[in-house]
Amino acid sequence: MTVELRTAGLSTTIQDSGRSGYYNVGIPPSGALDQYSLTAANYLVGNPADAAVLECAYMGPELHFTESTVVAVTGADMPPRLNGEPRPQWESFPVSSGDVLDFGFITAGARAYVGVVGGIDVPEALGSRSTYATAGLGGLDGRPLAAGDVLPIGQSRSAIAGRTVPEDLRPKFSKDLEVRVVMGLYDHVLTPDGRKTFLDTIWTLTPVADRTGFRYTGGKLELIERTPPFGAGQDPSNIVDAPYPIGSIQVPGGVEPILLHRDAVSGGGYMMVGTVISVDLDVVGQSAPNTRTQFVEVSLDEALDARRAYRKRIQRLAESCS
Amino acid sequence: MTTMETTTARYSWGGDEHIFVEIDEAMSLQAHFRAMAITTSLQQQRPDGILEICPANASYQVRYNPDVLEPRTLLAQLKDIEKQVGDASDFSLSTRVLEIPVLYEDPWTTESAWRFRSHHQKSDVTDIQYAAQINGFANTEEFIEAHSRSPWFTSMVGFVTGLPFMFQMVPHERQLVVPKYLSPRPSDTPKQTVGHGGSFGCIYSVRGGGGYQMFGITPSPIYDPSQSMPDFDESVVYFRPGYIVKFIPIDRDQYDDYVNEVEAGNYRIKAREIDFSLQPYLDDPDGFNARLLEVLHDG
Numbered sequence: 001m002t003v004e005l006r007t008a009g010l011s012t013t014i015q016d017s018g019r020s021g022y023y024n025v026g027i028p029p030s031g032a033l034d035q036y037s038l039t040a041a042n043y044l045v046g047n048p049a050d051a052a053v054l055e056c057a058y059m060g061p062e063l064h065f066t067e068s069t070v071v072a073v074t075g076a077d078m079p080p081r082l083n084g085e086p087r088p089q090w091e092s093f094p095v096s097s098g099d100v101l102d103f104g105f106i107t108a109g110a111r112a113y114v115g116v117v118g119g120i121d122v123p124e125a126l127g128s129r130s131t132y133a134t135a136g137l138g139g140l141d142g143r144p145l146a147a148g149d150v151l152p153i154g155q156s157r158s159a160i161a162g163r164t165v166p167e168d169l170r171p172k173f174s175k176d177l178e179v180r181v182v183m184g185l186y187d188h189v190l191t192p193d194g195r196k197t198f199l200d201t202i203w204t205l206t207p208v209a210d211r212t213g214f215r216y217t218g219g220k221l222e223l224i225e226r227t228p229p230f231g232a233g234q235d236p237s238n239i240v241d242a243p244y245p246i247g248s249i250q251v252p253g254g255v256e257p258i259l260l261h262r263d264a265v266s267g268g269g270y271m272m273v274g275t276v277i278s279v280d281l282d283v284v285g286q287s288a289p290n291t292r293t294q295f296v297e298v299s300l301d302e303a304l305d306a307r308r309a310y311r312k313r314i315q316r317l318a319e320s321c322s
Numbered sequence: 323m324t325t326m327e328t329t330t331a332r333y334s335w336g337g338d339e340h341i342f343v344e345i346d347e348a349m350s351l352q353a354h355f356r357a358m359a360i361t362t363s364l365q366q367q368r369p370d371g372i373l374e375i376c377p378a379n380a381s382y383q384v385r386y387n388p389d390v391l392e393p394r395t396l397l398a399q400l401k402d403i404e405k406q407v408g409d410a411s412d413f414s415l416s417t418r419v420l421e422i423p424v425l426y427e428d429p430w431t432t433e434s435a436w437r438f439r440s441h442h443q444k445s446d447v448t449d450i451q452y453a454a455q456i457n458g459f460a461n462t463e464e465f466i467e468a469h470s471r472s473p474w475f476t477s478m479v480g481f482v483t484g485l486p487f488m489f490q491m492v493p494h495e496r497q498l499v500v501p502k503y504l505s506p507r508p509s510d511t512p513k514q515t516v517g518h519g520g521s522f523g524c525i526y527s528v529r530g531g532g533g534y535q536m537f538g539i540t541p542s543p544i545y546d547p548s549q550s551m552p553d554f555d556e557s558v559v560y561f562r563p564g565y566i567v568k569f570i571p572i573d574r575d576q577y578d579d580y581v582n583e584v585e586a587g588n589y590r591i592k593a594r595e596i597d598f599s600l601q602p603y604l605d606d607p608d609g610f611n612a613r614l615l616e617v618l619h620d621g
């Protein structure tokens with residue numbers, strides 16, 4: 001079967017859990033920016049956790065179904081409508097041949113996810129169906145979807161409507177975020193005051209917030225005086241170009257931190273001062289411009305504890321959908 | 323003879339999934355070679371749970387799954403490998419030496435450079451004229467001669483897909499150093515632009531933004547997501563860390579001929595497999611380079 005896009009929304013891409021093994025040649029993991037909502041969308045329709053879904057940023061597409069199936073919408077609060085009638089989020093529901101699914105205005109979060117029984121069945125590129133548009137890789141022709149695109153849907157034996165994610169397993173979206181960070185990398189280029197400013201500032205997310213990175217405004221960080229090492233460049237915030245961790249926060253010139261997400265540039269010459277813990281990347285992926293964000297320092301062990309808690313939550317999600 | 327000095331690497335957690343290792347704060351081929359030796363050794367041992375091994379200019383990074391591989395166990399293993407590798411003087415790299423034809427001062431990067439002049443240090447000269455001036459060359463011809471005479475060592479692949487960062491194989495005092503644009507161009511760096519920032523050369527693999535000075539353009543594709551061209555049978559990206567590049571200045575007619583070959587689907591980058599060790603190069607850079615480049619013309 002297929003799904004046709006009547007309209008594409010603002011930026012709709014095909015994403016799954018992402019690819020690994022190519023960051024050394026500059027190909028980032030990609031995949032859903034909110035992996036929890038990806039997993040939930042798939043479990044709700046009986047797919048494996050990592051099947052490909054639609055990631056719909058800020059404004060949803062209009063989807064036309066050519067066969068009966070079951071779908072689920074998770075992630076940002078973006079109310080689904082089937083032939084104009086409201087449908088719930090975090091719950092699987094049936095669609096019939098000829099039905100049109102579209103979305104109302106987004107009220108919280110940034111990205112909704114649409115799972116379809118069988119998953120979006122575009123060919124894998126380097127082990128994943130995720131779209132990495134910068135290099136025209138994966139998804140449908142390596143690009144965000146456009147009106148008129150026809151998406152192949154995978155085969156599946158069962159289609160179960162009426163599965164629901166319990167209220168306490170649905171994420172809450174807020175315009176005031178605390179994002180946990182393991183400090184390090186080049187944070188020694190900050191003075192003690194500069195480091196304190198970084199952690200004390202309530203940063204505001206700018207409109208520069210896409211799959212590659214999230215840019216914040218709100219303060220200026222004091223850097224130590226130093227002679228830039230050979231090869232680094234002239235600015236005190238320059239380093240000899242180095243790999244960037246997924247989730248790392250760089251601060252060019254000491255202003256406007258940039259947090260790299262799953263379509264990260266793999267390396268560059270600006271000092272990074274810390275890295276968002278992996279489970280909080282979902283939270284960042286759901287933040288819209290103007291979100292007030294404070295970076296909260298945690299230790300590696302706290303990051304690992306948070307990771308264990310997240311895995312338990314995913315396990316409960318799986319149980320609630322089975 | 324230049325001796326190898328080794329510093330102790332600096333280790334940092336990059337959240338719960340990365341370990342970042344700075345071999346040296348400053349760029350040198352010695353630091354890079356240690357990063358290559360360590361990551362090569364890790365690749366051979368490859369414990370379960372390793373997701374990405376990324377050697378870079380004077381650093382490297384490992385991404386791992388901490389549910390499978392305990393972070394402190396991995397950290398200890400990396401420190402062990404660092405000790406075993408030492409100054410990497412006995413490390414030999416199986417790599418390639420290759421030719422990249424370049425149309426210097428081409429119309430497309432020149433047009434882009436003029437369009438984004440407000441982002442640049444100088445409003446009245448081109449990128450390559452500026453680079454020639456601040457590196458003490460009388461004109462761009464002399465600069466191009468220095469840029470294309472000695473080969474370049476690919477010390478990192480990334481930023482975007484398949485983009486090589488290259489460090490010229492000349493003594494420190496002959497390195498070409500040019501600052502990056504004051505603020506990056508937001509778009510329209512042509513695909514296959516030969517760029518330069520700090521002491522690094524690069525080739526932009528895809529069209530997009532960029533902050534490096536633009537000196538010319540190569541007709542050689544270095545990224546092919548469709549894998550339809552003969553150089554891309556095994557991978558969508560051409561470059562790997564360690565590849566040694568000799569730039570060959572070409573004129574517009576030669577450029578157009580190469581583009582026709584690319585379009586006909588039979589263009590190949592001229593390359594030879596080699597084994598590279600650092601010490602023979604450090605002992606006699608120019609002599610070593612001359613012998614190295616002869617390999618390209620054998621057979």
